[in-house]
Amino acid sequence: MHVIKKLTLLLAWGAALPALAGSDKLLLTGGVTQLEGAAGGGLTPWAVIAGYGTRDQIGANAFYTGVWSQDYGLATGGIAVGLWDRLELSYARQRFNTREVGGALGLGNGFAFNQDVFGVKLRVLGNAVLDQDSWLPQIAIGVQHKRNDQGAVLRAIGAKDDHGTDFYVSATKLFLAQSVLANATLRQTKANQLGILGFGGDKRDGYSTQFETSLAYLVRKDLAVGVEYRSKPDNLKIAREDDWYDFFVAYQPIKNVSVTLAYAHLGNIVIKDNQRAPYLSLQVGF
Amino acid sequence: MKTRHFITLVATCAAMVLPTAGHAEPDLSTFQAFGEKPGLVKIMDDFMLRLLADPRTRPFFEKADQTRVKAQLVDQICAALEGPCTYGGAPMGPLHAGLGIREADFNALVEDLQKAMDAQGVPFRAQNKLLAKLAPMHREIITR
Numbered sequence: 001m002h003v004i005k006k007l008t009l010l011l012a013w014g015a016a017l018p019a020l021a022g023s024d025k026l027l028l029t030g031g032v033t034q035l036e037g038a039a040g041g042g043l044t045p046w047a048v049i050a051g052y053g054t055r056d057q058i059g060a061n062a063f064y065t066g067v068w069s070q071d072y073g074l075a076t077g078g079i080a081v082g083l084w085d086r087l088e089l090s091y092a093r094q095r096f097n098t099r100e101v102g103g104a105l106g107l108g109n110g111f112a113f114n115q116d117v118f119g120v121k122l123r124v125l126g127n128a129v130l131d132q133d134s135w136l137p138q139i140a141i142g143v144q145h146k147r148n149d150q151g152a153v154l155r156a157i158g159a160k161d162d163h164g165t166d167f168y169v170s171a172t173k174l175f176l177a178q179s180v181l182a183n184a185t186l187r188q189t190k191a192n193q194l195g196i197l198g199f200g201g202d203k204r205d206g207y208s209t210q211f212e213t214s215l216a217y218l219v220r221k222d223l224a225v226g227v228e229y230r231s232k233p234d235n236l237k238i239a240r241e242d243d244w245y246d247f248f249v250a251y252q253p254i255k256n257v258s259v260t261l262a263y264a265h266l267g268n269i270v271i272k273d274n275q276r277a278p279y280l281s282l283q284v285g286f
Numbered sequence: 287m288k289t290r291h292f293i294t295l296v297a298t299c300a301a302m303v304l305p306t307a308g309h310a311e312p313d314l315s316t317f318q319a320f321g322e323k324p325g326l327v328k329i330m331d332d333f334m335l336r337l338l339a340d341p342r343t344r345p346f347f348e349k350a351d352q353t354r355v356k357a358q359l360v361d362q363i364c365a366a367l368e369g370p371c372t373y374g375g376a377p378m379g380p381l382h383a384g385l386g387i388r389e390a391d392f393n394a395l396v397e398d399l400q401k402a403m404d405a406q407g408v409p410f411r412a413q414n415k416l417l418a419k420l421a422p423m424h425r426e427i428i429t430r
Binding site for chain 1: 388389390393400404411414415417418419421422424430
């Protein structure tokens, strides 16, 4: 009896899921996944909600991103769930490989910092895609809580903490008649190099406001090209931290899959200056 | 004095650059990219077939007077692209009030329209110009 009840419940769920599972947003309007796991561009969150769910649906994404500069590697994987095109919950794990720099610093070749990022984003107002008769963008607020696993090393290099929380507000607008998408994000953060080098530092220990922006041109229904910029704090005495920018191409061969290729300028990272990195990101979702 | 000169200069430049409201010639380039009215007729014929073939949109169109809907769509889009047509149908709100259209249904229709425009070779930028004019109708069309 009990088993039958459970089975019925399961079947009901199975029947309800396709109705609830969204894949009905328009192509490329869900963005891709940024380095910390939020729906957005490559470097910065957008005000869009992850996945292809509409206001009646639930969507989800999984992603993997690799960034390889001359001296470092950053691998990030994660998932994001979008609820009713209103709320986004995300998790990402970043692994920053110091390769030979780790050896030079006495940490050992291939020493890695791992960081978990838990994200929540709430769409506050607007519809970036459909409200084409208004200048009002889609606006969202978000939080990214980050936990780094190398507390002792981080303190040794001058960081004040191994965990921290970023707060941001994003405004995104699709100018459809011009085939252009624009985003601006303001972030309150203490994170050094996304938090990979900890939070706060011996040069400065406090929140600062950073500006991030993306500009994309839609070439085809399934193809966008653009540029991004992300300003960063500079909290550590040990090494200057630079702003980041990139050029990207995002391609969506089918609705459930997107591939983003970028070339990122990352500036100085610890003892290595002028880091430039190809960036490859794959995303699957519904 | 210098400031006043500057203001005059700016005003003159603005007058030269900004279109004069109301009296400008309509920009027919997008309408032409759609193949004008004959092009729109072809696109709407194909669009209706796609709407009827798509299980997401079929329920909203299978019982409708499809010939009439197509003709009204041609006029509506022709007018939206500043072509020489007048849309004589009912306003969007009352027309869709009882249909219980969700955002997913609306987006499904947009996807089918994009496919129909692709099939007729309408350039992507011209497609987006039309969609930008139609998208705000979501407020009157999506009712649940």
